[in-house]
Amino acid sequence: MNKKFFAIIFLMVFVIAAGTAGYMIIEKWNLLDSLYMTSITLSSIGFGEVHALTPAGKIFTMALIAFGFSLVAGIAGLFTSLILQGEVGNVLRRQKMRESIKKLKGHHIICGLSAVGEAVVEEFSKTNQKFVVIEKDEQNIEKMKKNFPDVPYVIGDASQDDVLVDAGVEKAKAVLTCLNSDAVNIYVVISAKSLNPRIKVGAAAVEEGADCKMKRAGADYVVSPQRIGGMRMASTALRPNVVSFLDIMLKESEGEWRIEEMAVPEKSPFINYTLEKSRISKNTGLVIIAIKKASSGRFIYNPAASMLLEANDIILVLGNTEKLERLNQYISEGK
Numbered sequence: 001m002n003k004k005f006f007a008i009i010f011l012m013v014f015v016i017a018a019g020t021a022g023y024m025i026i027e028k029w030n031l032l033d034s035l036y037m038t039s040i041t042l043s044s045i046g047f048g049e050v051h052a053l054t055p056a057g058k059i060f061t062m063a064l065i066a067f068g069f070s071l072v073a074g075i076a077g078l079f080t081s082l083i084l085q086g087e088v089g090n091v092l093r094r095q096k097m098r099e100s101i102k103k104l105k106g107h108h109i110i111c112g113l114s115a116v117g118e119a120v121v122e123e124f125s126k127t128n129q130k131f132v133v134i135e136k137d138e139q140n141i142e143k144m145k146k147n148f149p150d151v152p153y154v155i156g157d158a159s160q161d162d163v164l165v166d167a168g169v170e171k172a173k174a175v176l177t178c179l180n181s182d183a184v185n186i187y188v189v190i191s192a193k194s195l196n197p198r199i200k201v202g203a204a205a206v207e208e209g210a211d212c213k214m215k216r217a218g219a220d221y222v223v224s225p226q227r228i229g230g231m232r233m234a235s236t237a238l239r240p241n242v243v244s245f246l247d248i249m250l251k252e253s254e255g256e257w258r259i260e261e262m263a264v265p266e267k268s269p270f271i272n273y274t275l276e277k278s279r280i281s282k283n284t285g286l287v288i289i290a291i292k293k294a295s296s297g298r299f300i301y302n303p304a305a306s307m308l309l310e311a312n313d314i315i316l317v318l319g320n321t322e323k324l325e326r327l328n329q330y331i332s333e334g335k
Contacts, residue, residue: 042068111158117178159187269334276305286319
């Protein structure tokens with residue numbers, strides 16, 4: 001298509017140059033008069049002639065008009081083709097995206113590309129999570145696509161049931177609603193829970209006191225970005241090295257160290273093994289900092305080597321991305 005476009009541009013410049021040169025040669029006019037006559041002839045505006053035309057000039061003008069109509073028709077056809085191809089391409093891309101979303105299972109749904117939503121998208125992308133974004137502002141979607149072109153998305157209002165269904169809410173693992181309105185966030189919580197009662201829903205509270213309403217609406221957990229921001233500022237002033245340490249674990253570009261969690265599968269070969277016998281730390285290079293016991297829900301920090309692993313225990317580890325991927329395979333297959 002680019003070749004066609006440049007060919008028509010070249011032809012247009014060539015016809016204008018040829019028309020100007022023709023009037024200069026046939027009628028002996030100056031450059032400006034010849035260019036002006038060529039322009040009004042090709043555009044079919046119908047202004048009067050610059051000077052009286054000779055018979056040869058009239059024949060040349062008729063030929064130039066014929067070329068002009070052909071040129072305009074070619075340009076109109078090209079742009080019509082470009083528009084149609086663009087629209088068809090957009091339809092096909094969205095259809096392909098809808099089909100890919102339908103295949104997802106156990107994914108997260110991020111509602112709203114607010115500052116909080118953008119931060120969630122960035123973190124999920126870094127950690128290779130399965131997720132879908134819902135956003136009604138197409139400009140925000142285009143902005144996201146510049147940094148994360150492969151992220152699947154649905155354009156629409158996340159508080160509407162059909163939009164959540166398009167994002168795969170019935171098979172999703174969790175919904176994170178990060179919109180700038182507490183009222184709309186509450187609607188998202190209610191809609192998500194009604195469509196999938198088993199789904200986990202997290203919400204961002206904009207105003208003070210909204211967290212209680214969101215929990216009553218069914219949110220499993222509520223985050224207050226403003227409160228967290230204040231705590232972060234205080235911690236930076238009081239415990240700067242601790243904050244720097246945590247920052248490094250949240251930024252893969254700086255050391256690639258992260259705190260992650262992983263559940264012990266029910267069919268893991270290490271069920272009823274002690275930590276020492278499982279040799280998880282030795283074979284993965286990860287540091288086990290805590291275990292949340294499935295039986296009691298309690299966190300055991302710095303667990304002893306004699307602690308037994310049970311199905312659905314949650315292991316909290318410290319390590320880089322490569323080692324975390326190694327843990328997933330090791331704890332599931334024992335190799």
